Amino acid sequence: MELRLTQFRPRTGPYEHRVVQPRQPLRHTSLREPAPIGMLMGDHDGLSRLAGLFSFAACSRHTIVHVPLRGCVPPDEGCGELVDLVLAHSEAGLRPSQWPELRRGLGHGTPLTVRTDEARTERHARAWLERPYDRGLLRHTTHARTYFLIGGREVLAQAATAFAYAAGWGPRHKRVVKGQSAFMAGLQNELEPTRGGGHPPEVLICFKPYPPYAHFKRPGR
Template sequence: MRLRGDEFRPSAGRYAFRVVQPRPALRHTTLSDPLRGWGYLVGDHDGLARLAALFSFAAYSRHTVVHVPLRDSVPRTYAPGVPVDLVLAHRSLGLRPSVWPSLRRGLTRGTPGTVRTDEQRTADHAAAWQARWEQRWERLDPVDRIRPAVHARTLFLFGARDTFASASVQLEVAAGFGPRHKRAAKGYDVLVTSLTTHLPLSRGRHTELDIGFQAYPPYAHFRRPGRSASRRSRTAASP
């Protein structure tokens, strides 16, 4: 898959990073802070599909920060919690959330470009992570968990190749199966899958990060997969 984006090279003191943002912005996708309540990532098909590609890109881009602005997305009728942006980065990159506000101020003049993802490679590494999780979910190596942190109204997800690949597949599932739900045609959000199993285990309050689908309004444009836009509803008099 090819994904359009802007590339930036901001610096804060002695720290400098390559940052990639999707272009255009994901206008119909929102995210709530999972550390201050229920973490809920909900979007339309385009938003979830592009997020899947961004997670896949992050999986194989150890030296790149993926920044997804979501706070300015179109507000939803049901939007629990505190809205946050999203940042994906490898654990090995050494990005500290405390320097992010300075880096974010440098995201002003990006260079347009295109990033590519390999769906089969992503699926293979996602399957490898899933196999390890099924064998020893309670004893996973820290590298096999996505570590969340929140700072400056931004959710940071620090992961590695296989964890980001697995998260990408879950977003693909949400983009593919969410529109098939009966509630989707009525404009309701549909809880499809979750990234909670990717997060560290905790003894206190359980951190959750679920993924849902919701078509963007007006809902008259939306048709569930398999239904033609011109197909009439069958009546009792129909043969």
């Protein structure tokens, strides 16, 4: 998959960071803060590009992927605060408390085009699934109206496959032709458990076409 991005090089003290954003916003994709259950709702374009962005984050160990979602077209389903999304490999060394300063430093960016390798992503995801008792999980937290997912290559790749599945099969769901959302996948086993117990954290991944719904046709129809 080809991803068209904008690249930034903000600094915090003596350190330079690499931050990328989608060049075009994911206009019809939104994320409700997981507290503890969040909802990520998107159309085919948004979910497909998120699959690519997770795949890119998995193999770009020193890159921070920022997906602005608060400015999306507000969804007419779900409740909770809309938040942005940040993905980072564990080796990027990102602390969520740093993010407001980094975000303020995102000035003029430069165009960047990258290609993801879906076969490699599938291999890494499969390796994560085949190691149920000794595999990395995604650290997650919400800070400064941003939801952070930080982890290793294989678990980020596994998350990428969940978004790819939702993008590919969501348009085939019967109810979406009426403008209803369809739950397609979720991130739960990939997320670290919440300290102190309570309901396990989860992000529901839902497909929903953008209006006007009369223009939407299921594949093969």
